Amino acid sequence: MRRRDFVKVLSTGVVGGHALACAPVAAPASAPVAGPAPRTGIDPGSYDESWWNRRPLRLVQTNLREIDARMDLDAYVRWMVDHSVNLVLLNVGGIVANYPTRLEYHYRNPFMQGDLVGDLTSRLHAEGIRVMGRFDFSKINEELAALRPDWLYVSEKGENVNYNGQVHTCPSRGYQQEYSFRILEEAITSYPLDAVFFNMVGYQTTDYSGNYYGDCHCEDCLRLFGEGSTTTRREVANDLFTRMHRYIRELNPEIVISTYTTVGVDMVSTESSSSLSLAHEWNYSATDNVKRTFDSYNDLVPMNLVIGFQAIGYRLNATSPAITRVWQTQNMLHGGSLY
DSSP states (O other), X not given: OOHHHHHHHHTTTEEXXXXXXXXXXXXXXXXXXXXXXXXXXXXXXXXXXXXXXXXXOBEEEEOOOGGGGGSOHHHHHHHHHHTTOOEEXXXXXXXXXXXXXXXXXXXXXXXXXXXXXXXXXXHHHHTTOEEEEEEEOSEEEHHHHTTOGGGBOOOTTSOOOEETTEEEBOTTSHIIIXXXXXXXXXXXXXXXXXXXXXXXXXXXXXXXXXXXXXXXXXXXXXHHHSTTOOOXXXXXXXXXXXXXXXXXXXXXXXXXEEESSSSSOSEEEEEEOOOSSSSSOOTTHHHHHHHHHHHHOSSOEEEEEEOOBSOGGGTTXXXXXHHHHHHHHHHHHTTOOBO
């Protein structure tokens, strides 16, 4: 089904049978790194038999707090079923391991009793709901950061960034370049995840409060990007994600990968969200994001997330229902899904 036919289907109010509701890293070689082998039988312009390519998805992300490990799991799953969700974005690992990790430098959720990821994945799958595991390697708990300063971001002043107990890591260093692969291997080989999503990728220069710290000046970054070097941060980040994609495919060829880049992914993550720093809402945000992916790439699918909170500093304030409806409608009209 092509996009124009998809729009005709929308006019009936039904899609897919459901009523619509609102060590130190070396510099990259001069020759480009070979990317992951392209998926076969995938046509981003039309539907196929895969569960993720242009099929109607209704995703909900519950960005869990540590204390949510003690929530009522039956109520959680029941809510997803009642709201016709068919894909859940679930916190798995990175900053916090929501499963009984065996890795020394993977911070285990202290509020968890049992296996949150294992229990929820099993229950969601039993209801026909797929699970996308969420990973964030941009930070590490301060207890572990104290043990591995060689993994951390370093400002020009020689300081680390500790944001409420979570310390910034650097993509040039061992945690993201090496240890993250061990975390992915443990999680992917332990649980039947359908997809993975990476948050806060690349080189970060600010914290969540918007404080600017500048480019990292750790030993590895100075060696990679110092005077006389032609290596760029984009090249190192792209190399990392290309290797990560290839490794995940080796662990499980069926897993779908998504994040905020077009390198090493199957689904390109973007966001339609409110902002306190803009003079007005960008009413066509979802149209812009979905069409940019479809019109620019013939092997990638858009995953445009409509953010439910007002802004980073006001996560308890919901986005306007009116603009949310506008953005979700645009997602669907241009061939995306409900994210």
